């Protein structure tokens with residue numbers, strides 16, 4: 212049995228590695244770039260590593276934490292994260308929310324929030340199949356209906372800051388996957404954005420992890436897949452280097468990519484068209500002076516283009532990673548002006564911009580698609596036409612969810628082979 216995996220991001224690497232671990236399936240990975248990782252993109256500058264893609268992990272990341280331990284990679288704790296409110300002042304996010312809603316309301320909402328999570332542990336798992344429909348309402352409406360606004364507002368700067376879109380637009384299910392990991396349980400005094408307490412980066416960057424996952428796997432680099440043809444006899448994968456035959460294909464890139472080369476069916480086409488993305492920009496810049504790891508209150512669509520998040524990963528360097536969700540029409544002067552403004556709010560200034568990386572990020576669907584059974588329909592496609600699908604659009608766009616989902620698909624493939 213031969214399987215082709217298209218894409219060597221964490222999803223493709225995990226599915227390939229797991230298949231190799233538990234079966235005799237021969238796996239070959241096709242990757243259009245000259246390196247593995249996809250949205251894991253660690254960049255070396257003046258002897259230090261900066262992340263242009265995935266940034267932080269939490270100890271709640273089970274598979275990722277296991278790999279970090281296994282590889283004995285040193286964890287790096289970020290500097291304390293501050294919050295900059297709409298008036299441009301650095302404030303404690305908890306006091307800010309307490310002032311806005313009152314302590315009693317916040318405490319009540321916290322209790323309700325944890326009850327929701329306890330009653331639905333599936334929320335924390337990768338994927339969205341089988342979730343109660345109430346989680347498909349946009350987050351802003353869900354929070355209001357459930358009376359948990361003070362809690363969801365507490366994590367909003369973090370979730371939007373990390374590029375996961377806006378509460379008014381994105382279904383609650385997406386935000387609820389990460390919110391419990393951001394908001395550590397504890398007394399109100401101990402409540403912090405999880406980031407300040409136990410989130411971590413890794414020495415050498417996440418690249419160390421993706422390179423490790425690729426060890427002993429057959430990866431074709433610079434192999435842009437241009438066509439896939441499927442029939443009852445098998446699957447043909449075409450790249451500029453020629454074509455090869457397989458028994459099945461695992462699509463480990465987002466639908467926008469695979470629709471450009473797949474001999475898609477009407478159902479695949481209809482579903483792929485529903486997937487939305489967030490245009491996201493990461494700028495590496497020298498920001499001398501100031502205290503520069505902060506979430507900024509740019510959490511509604513009105514603030515699109517403003518800086519959401521600014522991270523200084525190394526205590527002994529003033530180089531920062533600056534994050535912006537982009538408007539449909541890009542105005543470079545405006546975006547740069549916003550970066551300068553954000554640096555000033557942190558008490559520093561942008562001295563030099565080193566590089567920029569534009570992403571098509573956070574593949575997701577809207578509430579209507581969720582209500583119209585997008586995830587059940589995608590699930591029904593798994594295994595049909597010799598094809599399986601993995602990736603952020605099915606799992607949720609994080610390292611842990613992508614890895615967990617891919618592992619599950621590999622197990623699923625092997626269990627089908629055993630029949």
Ligand SMILES: Cc1cc2nc3c(=O)[nH]c(=O)nc-3n(C[C@H](O)[C@H](O)[C@H](O)COP(=O)(O)OP(=O)(O)OC[C@H]3O[C@@H](n4cnc5c(N)ncnc54)[C@H](O)[C@@H]3O)c2cc1C
Nearest residue numbers: 218220221222243249250264265266267436464608609610
């Ligand atoms: C700026 C940014 C910050 C992030 N921060 C975090 C974070 O802090 N914590 C966290 O957990 N997650 C974070 N993420 C999300 C995380 O990085 C992703 O969820 C995860 O890496 C997705 O992996 P994937 O394998 O599903 O997709 P990808 O990494 O997108 O992999 C898809 C691969 O397919 C390849 N491909 C596409 N088309 C073709 C083709 N035609 N032929 C061959 N190959 C093809 C691509 O080159 C790519 O390598 C962040 C992402 C970004 C961009």
